[in-house]
Amino acid sequence: MNNVRLEIGNFYVEHVKFEEITKLEDKVLSVNKEEILALIRQEEHLSNVDVNLVYPGENSRIIHVFDIIEPRCKVGDGDAYGGLTGDIKFTGIGRTNALRGVGVVLCEEINIPWESVIQMGGEGSEFSPYSSLTHLVIEAQPSAESTAKDYYEALMSAGSRVGGYLAEATRELEPDSVEIYEKSPLDAVDPTLPRIVYIYLIYSHSDIRETLLYGSRPRRIFPTIIHPNEVLDGAVVTANHDMPAGMRNESLIVINNPIIKELYKRHGKTINFVGVILSNEYPEFSMKDKCAAIAARMAKWQLNADGVILTQLGGGHPNVDLMLNCEKCEELGIRTTIVVSEESDSEGIQPPLVLFSPKADAIVSTGNTNELVHYGPVDEDKVFGGKKFRRMEQSIADPIEIPIMMIPGASSQIGGARLQAVEI
Amino acid sequence: MQISSLIKIPEMMGIKRIIGGIGVPYPLGNPHVSKAEEERTRQKYVERALRLLEQPLIDPA
Amino acid sequence: MSKIKVVHYINQFFGQTGGEDKADTPPFSVEGCLGPGVLLQTILGDRAKVVGTVVCGDNYFWENQEQAKTEVLDLLAGFSPDLVIAGPAFNAGRYGPACGAVCEMAQEKLGIPALTGLYKENPGLELYRKKILITRAGSSAVSMKEDMKRLAELALKVYAKEPLGGPDEEGYYAHGVRKNRFSDRIAAVRGVDMLCDKLAGRPFATEIRLPDFDIVKPASPVKNLSEAVIALVTDGGIVPKGNPDRIKSATGNTYGKYSIAKMEKLTPEEFECIHAGLDNTYGSEDPNRFLPVDAMRVLEKEKLFGRLFDYIYTTAGCTVELSNAKKMGESIAADLHSQNISAVILTSG
Numbered sequence: 001m002n003n004v005r006l007e008i009g010n011f012y013v014e015h016v017k018f019e020e021i022t023k024l025e026d027k028v029l030s031v032n033k034e035e036i037l038a039l040i041r042q043e044e045h046l047s048n049v050d051v052n053l054v055y056p057g058e059n060s061r062i063i064h065v066f067d068i069i070e071p072r073c074k075v076g077d078g079d080a081y082g083g084l085t086g087d088i089k090f091t092g093i094g095r096t097n098a099l100r101g102v103g104v105v106l107c108e109e110i111n112i113p114w115e116s117v118i119q120m121g122g123e124g125s126e127f128s129p130y131s132s133l134t135h136l137v138i139e140a141q142p143s144a145e146s147t148a149k150d151y152y153e154a155l156m157s158a159g160s161r162v163g164g165y166l167a168e169a170t171r172e173l174e175p176d177s178v179e180i181y182e183k184s185p186l187d188a189v190d191p192t193l194p195r196i197v198y199i200y201l202i203y204s205h206s207d208i209r210e211t212l213l214y215g216s217r218p219r220r221i222f223p224t225i226i227h228p229n230e231v232l233d234g235a236v237v238t239a240n241h242d243m244p245a246g247m248r249n250e251s252l253i254v255i256n257n258p259i260i261k262e263l264y265k266r267h268g269k270t271i272n273f274v275g276v277i278l279s280n281e282y283p284e285f286s287m288k289d290k291c292a293a294i295a296a297r298m299a300k301w302q303l304n305a306d307g308v309i310l311t312q313l314g315g316g317h318p319n320v321d322l323m324l325n326c327e328k329c330e331e332l333g334i335r336t337t338i339v340v341s342e343e344s345d346s347e348g349i350q351p352p353l354v355l356f357s358p359k360a361d362a363i364v365s366t367g368n369t370n371e372l373v374h375y376g377p378v379d380e381d382k383v384f385g386g387k388k389f390r391r392m393e394q395s396i397a398d399p400i401e402i403p404i405m406m407i408p409g410a411s412s413q414i415g416g417a418r419l420q421a422v423e424i
Numbered sequence: 425m426q427i428s429s430l431i432k433i434p435e436m437m438g439i440k441r442i443i444g445g446i447g448v449p450y451p452l453g454n455p456h457v458s459k460a461e462e463e464r465t466r467q468k469y470v471e472r473a474l475r476l477l478e479q480p481l482i483d484p485a
Numbered sequence: 486m487s488k489i490k491v492v493h494y495i496n497q498f499f500g501q502t503g504g505e506d507k508a509d510t511p512p513f514s515v516e517g518c519l520g521p522g523v524l525l526q527t528i529l530g531d532r533a534k535v536v537g538t539v540v541c542g543d544n545y546f547w548e549n550q551e552q553a554k555t556e557v558l559d560l561l562a563g564f565s566p567d568l569v570i571a572g573p574a575f576n577a578g579r580y581g582p583a584c585g586a587v588c589e590m591a592q593e594k595l596g597i598p599a600l601t602g603l604y605k606e607n608p609g610l611e612l613y614r615k616k617i618l619i620t621r622a623g624s625s626a627v628s629m630k631e632d633m634k635r636l637a638e639l640a641l642k643v644y645a646k647e648p649l650g651g652p653d654e655e656g657y658y659a660h661g662v663r664k665n666r667f668s669d670r671i672a673a674v675r676g677v678d679m680l681c682d683k684l685a686g687r688p689f690a691t692e693i694r695l696p697d698f699d700i701v702k703p704a705s706p707v708k709n710l711s712e713a714v715i716a717l718v719t720d721g722g723i724v725p726k727g728n729p730d731r732i733k734s735a736t737g738n739t740y741g742k743y744s745i746a747k748m749e750k751l752t753p754e755e756f757e758c759i760h761a762g763l764d765n766t767y768g769s770e771d772p773n774r775f776l777p778v779d780a781m782r783v784l785e786k787e788k789l790f791g792r793l794f795d796y797i798y799t800t801a802g803c804t805v806e807l808s809n810a811k812k813m814g815e816s817i818a819a820d821l822h823s824q825n826i827s828a829v830i831l832t833s834g
Contacts, residue, residue, distance in 0.1 A: 126667075194684045196677075258673035270681065307684045309676050337680035339672050342693065348663035356436055356695045362683050364676040365692040368663045404665065415673030420692055421663040422651050428833040440703045448834040449764040451721070453774030462771075463779065470780040470830070474715070474790055477707045477828045 005182040006229040009075070009097040009175030016053055016102060016134045024169040029102065031136070031166065039161050045154035046140040052384050054105075054135045057121045060382035061375070062137055063389070063396060065116040065408050066108035066152075066241070068130060068250040069159040071099040072234070073167035080167065081160040083237040086215025092229035097170040103130055103252055104163045105137045106155045107385035110148060114244040115391055115406040123376030124402075129409045129417055130250075137384045138162065149207050152241040159251070181229050181264055189272040197305040198259050198276045199223075199295050199329075200231070200414075201321050203240055203314040205283060210239040211313060213278065223279035223295040225302070228260045231276060238313060246341060246369045246405035247315045249413055258416040259309060259339070274303045281314060281321045288321050296328035305329075310338045311414050315369075316354055323357040330359040337362040341411040342421050344368045346403065352421065366412060367419035369405035425476045427451050427469065441476045443469065489533035489644055492564045493522040494557070494571040494587045496580045500540030508579075510542030512553065514560040521629060525570060528637045533644075537564040539587075543579035546586075558590050566597060568644045573602030573622040573632045574609065581609030588617040598643045602636040603658075610658060611808065618643060620657045653690075661696075704828075713827035716794035718817060720802030720833050721768055721775035722760030723751070732800060734761035738809035740800035740817060745793075750779035762803035763834045775832050794826055802833060 012027055019030035033051060040049045054060055072080035075097055078090025105118075118128045118135075125131040138158060142151035202211035204218045211218065213226075214235050226235065236257075238249045260276065267273040279295045282288050299305040308329045312318040319340070326336045338360055342352035348368055376399050383396040394400050404410045404419065411419055425441035426434050429448045445451025452466045497503055497510040499520040518526050518535040526535045539560045546553045561569060569591040571584035581603050588599035602622035603610050610619060620639050622632035635656045642649060652659040668675060675692075682689040707713050724732050730741050745751070751772035758768025758775065773779045781793045798817045802810070821829065 194681070196680065258671055259676065262673045262677045266677065266681075271677075307680045309680050335680070335683050337676050337683060339676040340693070342663060344663045349661075351696055352663050352693055358436070358438065358695060360695070361691055362679050362689060363691045363693040364672050364679055366672045367665045371663075371665045412672065415676055416671055418667045418669070418671050419665055420668045420672065420675070421665050422692065423659040423694070424649070424652065424662050424664045425828070426831045426833065434833075438701065438703075445832070445834070447767075449767040450774040451832050451834055452777045452780075453767060453771060455767055455770070466773065466777050467780040467783060470777050471784060471789065473830050474710060474784065477713070477715075477830075478710050480706050481703060 003182060004093060004184050004227055004229055005180065006092055006233055007095040008179040008181070008232070009095055009170065010177045010179065011097060011099050011170045011173065012176050013099050013101040013134065016136065018053065022166070022169055024173060029099065029166065029169065036136070036162055036165065039165055040138060040140060040158045042161070043154040043158050045143050045146040045150040046158060047143045049138065049140045052137045054120060054137050054384055056132045056134060058382060059122055059379045060120045060384070061378045061396070062105055062107065062118045062120065062135065063116065063383060063385040064107045064109065065118055065245065065385060066106045066155055067159055068252045068408065069104040069106070069163040070252040070255055071102055071104060071163040071166035073097050073164050073171065075171060080164060081234050083212055083215060083235045084156060084160050088214050088235060091233045091235050092227055096233055097167055097175065099167055099170065101133055102166065103133045103135045104159050104166070105135045106159045107137060107139045108152070108155060109139065109141050109386060110151060111390060112242050113390055115389055115402060116245045116408060117375065117402055117406060118408055119375045119378070122378065124373050127373050127404065127410045127419070128407050136162065136166070139385060152208060152239070156239065181232055183228065183264070183267060183273065187268065189268050193270065193272045194306040195272045195274045195304055196263060196307045196309065197274055197299045197303050198263060199299065199308050199310050199325055200276055200278050201281050201310065201312045201318060201325070202236065202278055203318065204280045208239070208241040209243065212237040212239055218280055221280055223277050223291055223298055225298065226276050226278050228264065228273070228276050231257050231260055236278070240314060243314065244405045245408040246411050247313070247413070249313060250408055253409060253412055253414065253416045256416070257414055258412070259311060259414055274305060279321075279325070281312065281318045283317070285320070288324055292321065292324035292328045295325055296332050296334065299329060300332040300334055305334050308334050308336045310336060312340060313413055315341070315343055319354040323355050323360055326360045327357050336360070337364065339364045339366060339415045341366040341413050342368045344370060344421070346370050346372050348421065364415070365420045366415065366417060367404055367410065368421040369411050370403050371421075372401045372403055373407065375400050375402060425473055427473060440481050441479070443473055443476065488531070489641070490536045490565065490567045491525075491529065491533045492561050492566040492569050493518060493525055493535050493538045494561070494569060494584060495520055495522070495538060495540055496577070496583065497540060497542040500538070502540065502542070508542045508544035509548070510540070511545050512539060512541035512556045512560055514539045514563065521633060524630065524633050525637055528634050529641070532641060533568065536566065541583065543577070543583060546583045547579055554586065554590060557587060558594055561587070561591060562595060566595070568597055568640055569599035570636060570640050571599065571601040573620070573629070573636055574607060575622050575626060575632070576604040576607050576624040578608055581607035582612055585609040585613030585617065585619070589613060592617060598640065600636060600640045600643065602632050605658070614658050615660050618657050707828050710790050711788055712791040714792045714794055714825065715781070715790055716796070716798070716821055716826045716829050717776050717778065717781065718798040718829050718831045719775045720800055720831070721758060722801030722803070723756055723758055723768060723772045723775045723799050726755055726757050728757070728759055732759065734759045734801050735803040737801055737805055738813070740798055740813045742796050742798050742820070744795055745778055745797050746795040748778060749782050751776055760801040760803055760834065777832070791827070794824070
């Protein structure tokens with residue numbers, strides 16, 4: 001049987017609180033704080049651990065956001081975070097439960113030189129999609145002998161442990177709804193529907209500027225075909241640890257890749273979603289060029305694509321990969337559309353991209369990441385994640401002007417937000 | 425025609441007759457080799473450039 | 486509630502003074518509306534009142550620059566306006582820029598909104614589109630009614646500080662500035678929608694367009710290279726030593742034309758590199774690295790081509806504004822054309 005079927009069981013959480021027993025009942029998630037702390041303390045590279053609950057709509061703020069993880073567990077067998085751990089035996093199939101409305105936020109405390117601020121309520125809170133979730137915020141410092149790499153990896157690991165632990169509360173329960181992702185080459189899709197391929201460009205350059213694939217580092221891979229279910233079940237993990245939020249892309253949105261979800265929604269109805277190609281944004285121009293040619297051929301010669309949609313991770317030179325992929329596809333007769341974030345200046349006067357191609361005639365904008373947003377003041381005792389800003393002189397509860405780039409989720413490079421820039 | 429070290433840019437502008445320059449601060453030079461070799465190389469590039477001027481374009485857009 | 490006070494700026498023709506023969510009319514003002522101002526008032530209705538009209542001859546405005554501007558500004562200010570509306574000036578080549586200049590002044594010096602309407606090819610558009618809001622207009626007064634309506638309605642919106650829709654929706658020319666807003670759909674949905682439209686041949690609108698790079702059709706190949714006159718041009722900023730014409734190292738808008746007649750090569754004693762965006766030392770050490778005069782002379786002697794043109798053209802292509810780059814290119818090209826040059830080798834870093 002060739003059916004690749006992934007079920008995501010959705011459990012909608014409306015409130016979270018600390019209690020004796022961890023359980024999910026009537027949409028309320030109770031969590032034993034001590035057990036969470038004990039789990040995190042298993043990470044040798046983390047010390048001084050603290051956790052807090054932060055609620056949507058409050059006059060509060062989370063700063064130094066490093067990553068946001070969606071709590072998940074696989075029912076039956078397998079690892080819900082296989083892309084991180086490498087245990088991919090059941091990645092993409094079977095049933096995975098997800099707690100919706102909850103985020104596990106990891107805050108970093110080693111002075112990555114950016115701000116990364118989620119305004120949970122009041123002025124400016126509408127820019128981050130994460131302001132409508134309830135967050136379990138984990139603050140931890142590196143241990144004495146830990147390198148930056150050790151610390152980052154420990155944070156990611158802690159996040160997945162805690163996420164898994166929270167999601168365990170759903171194991172015996174019936175989900176509120178189930179999403180079914182089922183796609184195989186044997187699907188009987190109307191042959192007149194346009195065949196669409198998603199070329200998903202990833203960023204794998206160094207230990208701390210990485211996209212993990214199946215738990216490994218795809219540093220020198222050629223473009224490869226990946227099943228969309230694998231992406232939706234955690235095979236791809238962004239680990240651009242020292243990049244600003246707008247280029248980092250949080251785990252929560254990566255595992256819910258909006259492009260893939262939208263293509264799946266229309267699969268068999270108005271399009272034939274034939275596949276996903278992953279391709280690395282190499283540092284050298286010659287490899288960028290080569291991989292673009294290979295990806296385009298793969299889309300055409302192996303998947304017979306009529307159309308390709310393209311996204312990038314990171315900023316600046318990845319524009320070159322986008323344009324090269326666009327050109328090579330168009331040259332093979334594949335029509336393309338690009339979804340990309342813009343890097344004009346704060347006034348919006350400078351060109352939005354580093355490179356353009358005349359063939360890139362269909363581009364969707366996820367907003368100018370350098371435009372500033374005003375955050376209103378928050379309660380003094382309701383700022384989590386750190387004690388002072390990195391680049392701003394104001395104190396952490398003050399009103400601030402912050403660029404879109406430093407607001408997690410605001411200009412989602414894989415299309416998860418409603419922000420766009422228009423020409424005026 | 426144009427000789428440019430960053431050829432994607434004239435390409436972006438729709439220029440058809442392009443030769444990639446050697447380096448940004450020395451499109452037709454090379455400070456890392458002997459004077460004689462540099463001059464020989466420059467001559468080769470310029471000759472290519474001149475011949476390109478005679479070339480009909482493959483797809484006159 | 487007091488009505489919004491509008492002053493209307495028009496030229497001698499619309500001001501019913503006369504045609505070309507009256508283009509040197511000095512500025513004057515009248516109370517209320519004049520000429521197309523009557524239409525403007527009808528459109529504005531109760532919402533605003535055209536309290537005065539300022540008229541100026543197109544030639545007078547441009548031949549007396551600063552003085553004319555001051556005179557017009559004083560007349561405008563005399564009405565204590567809340568809003569200035571100029572034109573529409575359709576495709577009129579002097580009237581259009583005059584309207585642009587008047588609006589810019591009103592904005593800057595009186596601190597009030599000021600708008601005009603121009604045809605897309607009116608020279609005033611490129612000159613003023615980044616500084617003021619300019620609405621679309623037809624090429625002649627045939628479309629006066631709809632153009633004036635578009636202009637007036639947008640002016641009122643701007644005055645009321647209402648959020649504006651995009652250029653296409655509201656009928657104005659984009660400034661070329663990017664501004665964020667929230668769409669009704671997430672980017673992923675817009676992306677898939679756009680791709681489906683593109684594949685189905687349905688119209689779609691890209692959200693980021695290629696900047697207007699003005700793609701020029703390439704010239705046909707040189708017919709006879711052995712007889713061709715070739716000119717060398719560079720944006721690497723190679724200038725005579727001492728930079729006598731003070732060509733700017735960055736953000737410049739001038740180029741130099743220098744004789745290389747009888748020179749076998751460029752020497753570091755006579756030339757230097759002043760480009761601010763790259764390491765100058767290599768170009769200064771050996772300017773032939775940008776303008777290969779030495780190699781050209783060798784090949785000229787070998788009769789590979791006819792003749793090296795006696796002049797080189799140079800500027801420093803560092804952070805030059807697109808419009809200035811275009812002007813310089815057009816000027817150099819025109820000069821070369823008039824000298825019957827067959828082809829150009831352009832070098833860049």
